[in-house]
Amino acid sequence: GENVEQHPSTLSVQEGDSAVIKCTYSDSASNYFPWYKQELGKRPQLIIDIRSNVGEKKDQRIAVTLNKTAKHFSLHITETQPEDSAVYFCAASRTGGGNKLTFGTGTQLKVEL
Amino acid sequence: NAGVTQTPKFRVLKTGQSMTLLCAQDMNHEYMYWYRQDPGMGLRLIHYSVGEGTTAKGEVPDGYNVSRLKKQNFLLGLESAAPSQTSVYFCASRVGGAGEETQYFGPGTRLLVL
DSSP: OOOEEEEOSEEEEETTSOEEEEEEEOOTTOOEEEEEEEOTTSOOEEEEEEETTOSEEEETTEEEEEETTTTEEEEEEOSOOGGGOEEEEEEEBOSSTTOOOEEOOOEEEEEEO | OOOEEEEOSEEEEOTTOOEEEEEEESSOOSEEEEEEEOTTSOEEEEEEESSTTOOEEOSSOTTEEEEOSSTTEEEEEESSOOGGGOEEEEEEEEOOSTTOOOOEEOOOEEEEEO
């Protein structure tokens, strides 16, 4: 089955700096890669996703890049703000079989003033 | 439109007791999923359903059963709870079909097994 590894497990940045979280996946058939943000005690919420036919996608201060050859994808947050502090999860899935998501273990992002 | 809801929000069980967690969605989604979330381990899939009357095993199905008798509801059962099942349980649903992969999560159920 799919295996998703996520790094780093914790990340501390100064407000206004950029943050990058990286994930690798093992199943070359995976074609959908979402990123979820989870605040303390809350449900995971989708912030951005990318499909395998696209190399990069951007939405305001967040962007995701995908390298299918190397089987890794990354989340980039620019101009970080205190409200960006949360746990971020990457995930991967393939078409069929329920489109099951396999999640990474999460990155605790702390944006310091 | 309430989205995905879960009942109960919090529960304490003794080892060996049974309980059922309810997930309900009002978005007419075909697919529904049950995950557990443990510290440092992300979300792991327990069981899932691709439509009313269907269920399938996920990554960590042992000790759990599920049923999807109605399209809008997905029930997760623990027949004999164990301390290892202490976790936060999340339900999710999605429309189904190509290009509609986004999963929407419920608020979670926090379960403590003593």
